[in-house]
Amino acid sequence: MSETQVASLDRIDLLASLTPDERSAIVRQCGWRRYKADEQIIDHLSETRDACLVVEGRVRVVMFSMSGREISFDDVSAGGYIGELSAVDGEPRSATVVALTDTLIAFVPPRLFQEIVTTHPKVALLFMRRLAAIIRRATGRIMDLSTLGANNRVHAELVRLAKPGLKADNTAEISPIPVHGDIASRVSTTRETVARVLSDLSRSGIVERRSHALVVKDYTRLVDMVEEVRGE
Amino acid sequence: MSETQVASLDRIDLLASLTPDERSAIVRQCGWRRYKADEQIIDHLSETRDACLVVEGRVRVVMFSMSGREISFDDVSAGGYIGELSAVDGEPRSATVVALTDTLIAFVPPRLFQEIVTTHPKVALLFMRRLAAIIRRATGRIMDLSTLGANNRVHAELVRLAKPGLKADNTAEISPIPVHGDIASRVSTTRETVARVLSDLSRSGIVERRSHALVVKDYTRLVDMVEEVRGE
Incomplete structure (x- = not known):
């Protein structure tokens, strides 16, 4: 575990209310990987269920229609996270995630991610508000597409x-x-x-x-x- | 607080992992109201932020386009809940909720609802999975509408x-x-x-x-x- 890694999790908004010790404990259990721009981070067919903390860079959450048309859902910058749905519900990936720039990801195993978001009330509320924001945006988009x-x-x-x-x-x-x-x-x-x-x-x-x-x-x-x- | 009210919260899936005492404490802080079929339970312009437990009956979450076309989002039966987004994020209501049948609702004040879903890890995980399911369904619908x-x-x-x-x-x-x-x-x-x-x-x-x-x-x-x- 490098000092850079420990420091880098300080920048993840979701984990800001944890103590430095709690963040260090998480760092020890994360996998780390760098991606170049346009590289795929999560394949929607992948069997992984990790939550992915975006430590550096910027990523895009997309799906593709049969004709290859890209439907994009969200851009997430350093400090944010992706892959949280599969991490909490254990279901298959709902979308594909691609790096927009050079990106560093910390992979949090699903069990650990569930523990983090359910045992720290402040983290739990922040996480629920993030899911609520996604639902509100999706609802607006469904209305726009419908009307x-x-x-x-x-x-x-x-x-x-x-x-x-x-x-x-x-x-x-x-x-x-x-x-x-x-x-x-x-x-x-x-x-x-x-x-x-x-x-x-x-x-x-x-x-x-x-x-x-x-x-x-x-x-x-x-x-x-x-x-x-x-x-x- | 009637025995019927205490018993009725036993049927709310989200609260199943709480102790009977914890549920009784919630019952004491809830507002209760009956609705006839077609009556509106939440107006999307309403200033309330309560979470609404569906104790009896069945409700529909909808929005209306300018031309009055109804776009429906979800039907929720007894044992479920609605209005959870405003209860956790304090933002305005995202939709209108209408009773489909005679319905009994227990209104949980937002502070209490936040406390329930953030301080009991099992409840937290169940709630996060419910939000995740809503996001997955919305994503599918956006794809269907787009393609x-x-x-x-x-x-x-x-x-x-x-x-x-x-x-x-x-x-x-x-x-x-x-x-x-x-x-x-x-x-x-x-x-x-x-x-x-x-x-x-x-x-x-x-x-x-x-x-x-x-x-x-x-x-x-x-x-x-x-x-x-x-x-x-």
Whole structure:
């Protein structure tokens, strides 16, 4: 067990309320592995049930349709974790996880992970809130898929991306510029649809592509385009 | 506190591993209310954060689109619970809950519910597995909505309904006969689409409507119709 490994688990949000000794005990029972960008960390057909702590890097949780279309569920950065469902319920993997950048993963055996999340009330509550957040996001996505057309789903995704950077003058920068394929896979449509919607929005003066950012020039109008259809 | 109330919490699966004394302590802090069929138990705009134990009856978790279309998420019977997301994360209600039959609900204040699910490891694990199951089902539904057309989603729902009653001769009875509107709201389509798909399946000899049950006469063929598209 290296000091770096012990220190690195300090950065995992879920474990922040544990004592340094408790974290060291976990480090001793973890497996460690580095992945290059695009390498697969969890195969949805894999028989493993470990929870995977993302110590360094960034990963994407995805599924693929028969035609090979990627449907993405979540991006998780250093400090987060993945593979928690199989670790608590022992059922097969529900999705595939791929490294987006060079990534270091600490694998926590399922028994140990269950013990951690069920015997420390603060950790338990944090973990339950993370699962609740996943359910809320999935529920919103099911509603969007059930009630919005593909164009409006792209609008809704742009609103989500723009919101954190919203300024008082009703503009927002999305930086880095989002990749069409990423938006497509998050809202279950094709790259071509995303390209067409963005070029329509650009022609209407609602968004503008600059060198380092996609600028939403009229955030309120973009929100209205979604809410008119959603009925919020 | 009545003896009936104490006894009734014995039937809540989540609390089965607690001692009778621990359950009595919970009963004392619960609110109790009866609902008639079709009465609303949780409004998605409500400010309450209680977890709701379904002591008697059966309830449905739904959301409504702007056009009033019902998108249903779950039916929960006596022994189960609802409203657990707001109880653990303190966020607004994510959906509306309606009584399907006469129903008795025990309302557990959010603080107490958090204490119950975080301080008893067995209860914690059961609760986490319930949340994991909701996530897995939602993930499947997102995939179906992203990759299957409405017709195939109806086929997939019939497979889900038929599976528990599958017999060795490749037939399965679905009883009681499912209501078209219920199927429609579970797979995000219209009643008319469900009616059309069922009549197509009936003409092809794959299903047959009898007096008390919908009979799937060729289960394998129905499964194939879904899997060809899903690519499983």
